[in-house]
Amino acid sequence: MIITALDYKNTDDALAFVEKIDPSLTRLKVGKELFTRAGPELVEKLQTLGFDVFLDLKFHDIPNTVAGALSVAASMGVWMVNVHASGGPRMLEAARKAIPVAGKSGGTKLIAVTVLTSMDDTELNRVGVQLSAEKQVASLTQLAIDQGLDGVVCSAREVALIRTIAPDSFLTVTPGVRPASAQVNNDDQRRVMTPAEAIRAGSSYLVIGRPITRADNPLESLQQIHSQISS
Numbered sequence: 001m002i003i004t005a006l007d008y009k010n011t012d013d014a015l016a017f018v019e020k021i022d023p024s025l026t027r028l029k030v031g032k033e034l035f036t037r038a039g040p041e042l043v044e045k046l047q048t049l050g051f052d053v054f055l056d057l058k059f060h061d062i063p064n065t066v067a068g069a070l071s072v073a074a075s076m077g078v079w080m081v082n083v084h085a086s087g088g089p090r091m092l093e094a095a096r097k098a099i100p101v102a103g104k105s106g107g108t109k110l111i112a113v114t115v116l117t118s119m120d121d122t123e124l125n126r127v128g129v130q131l132s133a134e135k136q137v138a139s140l141t142q143l144a145i146d147q148g149l150d151g152v153v154c155s156a157r158e159v160a161l162i163r164t165i166a167p168d169s170f171l172t173v174t175p176g177v178r179p180a181s182a183q184v185n186n187d188d189q190r191r192v193m194t195p196a197e198a199i200r201a202g203s204s205y206l207v208i209g210r211p212i213t214r215a216d217n218p219l220e221s222l223q224q225i226h227s228q229i230s231s
C-alpha cells in the first residue's frame with residue numbers, strides 16, 4: 001500500500017536508489033521529469049526488477065489522443081496510470097475503453113486527478129471554476145465513478161469525503177504523507193498526515209517520496225512505515 005515517488009533526475013540515480021529497496025515493500029511512481037529523461041526503458045527495467053510501476057503522467061487532452069497514449073502505457077504493462085478528470089466525461093470514457101477494467105489476474109489500473117492540491121479556491125476561480133475546491137473534488141470524483149475509473153489521486157484530507165460517495169472498491173491514492181519518524185522535514189508539503197492517519201482515513205495507497213528516497217537507509221525507512229501502519 002506504499003508507493004515510493006521515484007523523483008530522480010536520471011536513470012542512474014533512480015536505479016542506485018532502487019537497488020537499496022525491495023519490491024515486497026513498495027510500488028514505484030515514475031513522474032513526468034524522470035520519464036521525460038529516461039523513457040520507457042527505465043520503466044521496463046524497474047518491472048524486470050520486480051516492481052509495480054505507477055506511470056504518473058496525468059494525461060489531459062482530447063479523447064482520441066488520451067486513449068492512444070493510454071494504450072501505449074498499458075502495452076508497457078504498467079500497474080497504474082492516470083488522467084485529469086477535468087478532461088471531461090467523453091475523455092474519461094475513451095480512457096476507460098483504451099484500458100479495460102483490470103481483472104483478477106491484473107491489468108493496468110486507471111485513476112484520475114481531481115483538483116491539483118496546489119490550487120486553492122481563488123486560483124480555481126481564475127480558471128473559471130465557481131465551486132470551492134472541495135465541491136469541485138466531489139464533482140470530479142463523481143465523474144470518475146460514473147465513467148468506471150478505478151480511483152482518484154487526492155489529498156489525504158479529502159479521502160473521508162470521497163469515501164462517502166464512492167464504492168468501497170474505489171481506490172484513493174494520496175500524497176502528502178509524512179511518517180512521524182521522518183528524517184526530513186515536511187519539505188514543501190503543507191497539510192500532511194502520518195501514514196497511519198491516512199490509512200485510517202480510508203486511503204488505499206500512500207505516495208511517499210523524500211522521507212524514503214532521502215533517508216540514510218531507505219529499506220529501514222520503508223520497514224518503519226509498514227510497522228507504523230500495522231500497529
Ligand code: C5P
Pocket residue numbers: 005007031116117118153154155175176177187189207208209210211
Ligand atoms: O517527497 P514527497 O513525499 O513530498 O513526494 C510526493 C510525491 O507526490 C511527488 O512526486 C509529488 O509530485 C506528488 N504529488 C504531491 N501532491 C499532489 C500530487 C502529487 O505531492 N497533490
